[in-house]
Amino acid sequence: MKHLLLIAHGSRRQQSNDEVRDLTQQLTAAAQGHFDQVSCAFLELSAPSIPEGIDSAARQGAHSIIVLPYFLAAGQHVGTEIPKIIASAHQRHPQVTITLLPHLGASKAMPSLLLSIAEDMGYR
Amino acid sequence: MKHLLLIAHGSRRQQSNDEVRDLTQQLTAAAQGHFDQVSCAFLELSAPSIPEGIDSAARQGAHSIIVLPYFLAAGQHVGTEIPKIIASAHQRHPQVTITLLPHLGASKAMPSLLLSIAEDMGYR
Numbered sequence: 001m002k003h004l005l006l007i008a009h010g011s012r013r014q015q016s017n018d019e020v021r022d023l024t025q026q027l028t029a030a031a032q033g034h035f036d037q038v039s040c041a042f043l044e045l046s047a048p049s050i051p052e053g054i055d056s057a058a059r060q061g062a063h064s065i066i067v068l069p070y071f072l073a074a075g076q077h078v079g080t081e082i083p084k085i086i087a088s089a090h091q092r093h094p095q096v097t098i099t100l101l102p103h104l105g106a107s108k109a110m111p112s113l114l115l116s117i118a119e120d121m122g123y124r
Numbered sequence: 125m126k127h128l129l130l131i132a133h134g135s136r137r138q139q140s141n142d143e144v145r146d147l148t149q150q151l152t153a154a155a156q157g158h159f160d161q162v163s164c165a166f167l168e169l170s171a172p173s174i175p176e177g178i179d180s181a182a183r184q185g186a187h188s189i190i191v192l193p194y195f196l197a198a199g200q201h202v203g204t205e206i207p208k209i210i211a212s213a214h215q216r217h218p219q220v221t222i223t224l225l226p227h228l229g230a231s232k233a234m235p236s237l238l239l240s241i242a243e244d245m246g247y248r
Contacts, residue, residue, distance in 0.1 A: 030236060068241060099245070107241050111151045113237050118159075121225055
């Protein structure tokens with residue numbers, strides 16, 4: 001079973017966390033046929049945490065967990081903290097393949113997405 | 125002249141600001157034929173500021189400035205601070221049309237972009 005785990009920073013503002021949960025719902029619909037399950041987890045300030053998200057996916061029978069950082073910048077979180085969390089999850093779940101994808105901000109499709117926002121509003 | 129202004133939060137970490145500048149370069153290439161000029165500005169911690177970015181675009185002859193918030197969450201910055209900055213820029217440049225687009229995180233194309241990141245890495 002293939003599990004896509006969207007990980008976000010987490011915010012004191014509950015609405016921001018809910019935006020991530022809403023996005024995860026949309027992602028679940030878009031991922032049908034590609035991933036068996038989709039969920040989200042937060043680095044801090046909201047639940048579930050990233051270890052909890054991974055443990056839960058493993059408990060539900062995921063053999064492969066693809067972790068996608070919903071972060072714009074390659075800072076301390078993306079470069080150091082998250083890889084450490086993933087390394088530690090590897091040790092807890094040696095039977096599961098856990099793959100950390102590049103963060104959102106590094107996507108080569110970002111310029112097109114930004115232009116599409118302008119286009120949708122009638123500018124382009 | 126149509127100007128696309130990408131606005132980001134800005135970071136103490138210079139590399140993060142440079143990531144935004146690099147993205148602006150890519151956006152400039154992608155926007156050819158749609159926008160005459162593309163630049164970036166920062167809410168805080170880096171230069172130019174958003175008012176400086178708008179003033180500079182206006183000085184260079186922009187008649188329309190399309191402002192695109194490179195933010196994931198609709199927090200205080202996106203919901204309150206940035207609209208105030210734009211309103212104040214309107215007053216300084218009554219001859220220029222300044223349009224604030226929805227923030228990146230609200231894009232309906234986001235789920236597809238996230239899936240494309242997984243796809244590019246061979247997952248999907």
